[in-house]
Amino acid sequence: MIRSREGIEIATSLAEWCDAGRMALVVYDMQVGICRQVAGSADIVERTGLVLEAARSAGMRVAFTRHLSLPRKWMGATQLRTAMAWQRRDDPDAVQPWFPRGAEAARIVPELEPRPDEAVFDKLTMSAFDSTSLGFALRDCGVGAVALAGIAMEIGIEPTVRQATDNGFVAVVIEDACGFGNREARDRSMATLRFLGEAVITDVDGFRDALAAAA
Secondary structure, X not given: OEEOOOXXXXXXXXHHHOOOOOEEEEEEOOEHHHHOOOOOHHHHHHHHHHHHHXXXXXXXXXXXXXXXXXXXXXXXXXXXXXXXXXXXXXXXXXXXXXXXXXXXXXXXXXXXXXXXXXXXXXXXXXXXXXXXXXXXXXXXXXXXXXEEEEEOHHHHHHHHHHHHHHOOOEEEEEEEEEEOOOHHHHXXXXXXXXXXXXXXXXXXXXXXHHHHHXX
């Protein structure tokens, strides 16, 4: 830990951030319908499970995000354009809501089932901080850092990481626990995050070791 002349403390190691009181784990969109679409998702479920087990054992707060689809009557231009792109449709009337509330596709995969004391934040956007109360809840609990695992890096995790910084949070990317749909796009996302230098990048073993050191 270093301190500025103004008395602001800045953590210099992952172990310093991995204090259960100052960090939360965010499990991003590990939903049945999303994991079905991503090659290698079983490995990400397994590695995210290791991260989740370590965070729970350390007493860390855990949040899950869940991407939802609104009913057709509430799907506006942005939602329709996104659905058309994902579903490869030229006609907005041909798209279907893939993740309606209560549908099997919208559920968190059973292996990572949230516990009663863990938060679930539903969202319509890619960033977990946009149009959700995640940022408010973190600040309200005095949490200044988030560790991220889940799917998919190039679609939602990168914008979440970047918006975390814009909202005054430190983001820790657990790289080998972040799945992707397109490797080239994923590599560009990671290159951007490394270039910016704001996020802390680690892997499952590094995160677990940091938690053990913090304890």
